[in-house]
Amino acid sequence: MSDVAVQRRELKFKKPGIDRFFHLVVTAGALFSLLILGLIAFFLLYRGFEIFRDMGLSFITGSLWEGSGAPGEPTTYGIAPMLVGSIVLSLVAVVIALPLSIAGALFIEFYTAPRLKKFLVSLLDLAAAIPSVIYGLWGFFILAPRATNWAKSINHLFGWFPLFRVPEPFFDGSPFIGGMVLSVMIAPIITSVAREVFSQTPSDQISAAHALGGRKWSAIRYVALPFGRSGIIGGAMLGLGRALGETVAIYLVVNIVFRTNLNILFTGSGNIASMIALKFGEASAYEVKALLASGFVLFAFTLVVNMVATYIVNMSKRKKA
């Protein structure tokens, strides 16, 4: 063999016209979505920039929303209570929805007969498509009165725990009730994603578990659940994203109060989306800018949540490898 180092050979070839055209089309499609996202962010930031400039960081950390920006009128806008409310409502929703969704997904995938499975999967897709105003109306008329009593019972039994304490005995329109309605709304999404992931569990791994003496629950616990972990997280984050931005259902069910409320059973809360819906109709030009700035904060926050979720999923996949 010769001692001369082998040089890398770079292959250059011209793609046929149809390949180049198709490449352009799919690239344009991908870039279009990114462009729209970027334009939305730019629009919100551009229109709300004056507020960020005038209020600074206190726009995010402040708790007062008053004034119309008219000359001589003291005006201050701060979205901390609504930002906290967005997080609290979404977390309550995910905490309630996630275990039920995982159980539902496992039931549909591993315990139902094929015909029933098909029916339930279609039902899930339908439930995910129900408009949120319907959930809001159902929540207002059916769930809220019952959930108010449940909140009273929880407070009675567990009121020693700070989360379940109430300063006064008013339980209607609380983050707990809002979170319950949101959980019903996001459960079909999480269940759908989780079921899809569980359906891809390698069947040879399941059969290996059975052949080694594992019963169905053992195969699910040691094979299906670890396999589906990244999908479950992804589904939960999708649900969280939907809950963060929910407007109408929260507007109908929660007692919108501009106050930070960490006592989830106590009346009064709100989120950024419902605040925008509530104030938009009567807002002055300056206040509209503040609402758009709030929209930008919500947009950025949701983006960060999704990036964290992607990071968690990638870390989990890397650990598997």
Place this chain on the structure above:
Amino acid sequence: MSISLNGVVGRGDFERVLKFSVSDGEVLAITGPNGSGKSTVIHTLAGLIPMRSGQLMADDITWDSSTSNTWVEPEHRTCAVVFQDLRLFPHMNVLANVAYGLRARGMHKDEAEQRSQKMLERVGLKSFEMRRPNNISGGERQRVALARALVLEPRVLLLDEPLSAVDTASRSGLRELLPELLSGFAGATILVTHDQKDVEALATATFGL
């Protein structure tokens, strides 16, 4: 324990009439060309595929019978399988893989791990406990699969082409290890292979398909 099969096994469009039995201490090699149904026999014995007709008995216990409509699920059969494609759990380390069957049968974690560690030592993988299946060689994965089956102390050991997934160098090492492991195994062994060298090294009887 003696295990006896008399009937029709099949998968999809494939079907085969079979009759054989194996007793404790025996190693029955089932041989045949590719597509002759060797793996189907293993899957049927393990309970992963039902028999089309006939009977599968383990001593006086019916594991599968079309006449009496009896079917014992795989997790209740006293057998353990080493699959041709090994089917190690990729998300578990070597120790957890070996301990899985014991844990699934209700053994406490500490005891299961202790027994698994001893078994790993027997197959020459003492220091491999924390490694994942993707981070070990094909020969080492084969040993883990063997350890995972033997640690269950089954009455019937089912080996589906145990040396097919390894390179030539590892194969000769395993061919020396297997008789040593099987000599300490009190149950019946059914070995599926198309390699005559495996038959010569391991089998006490053969059955051709």
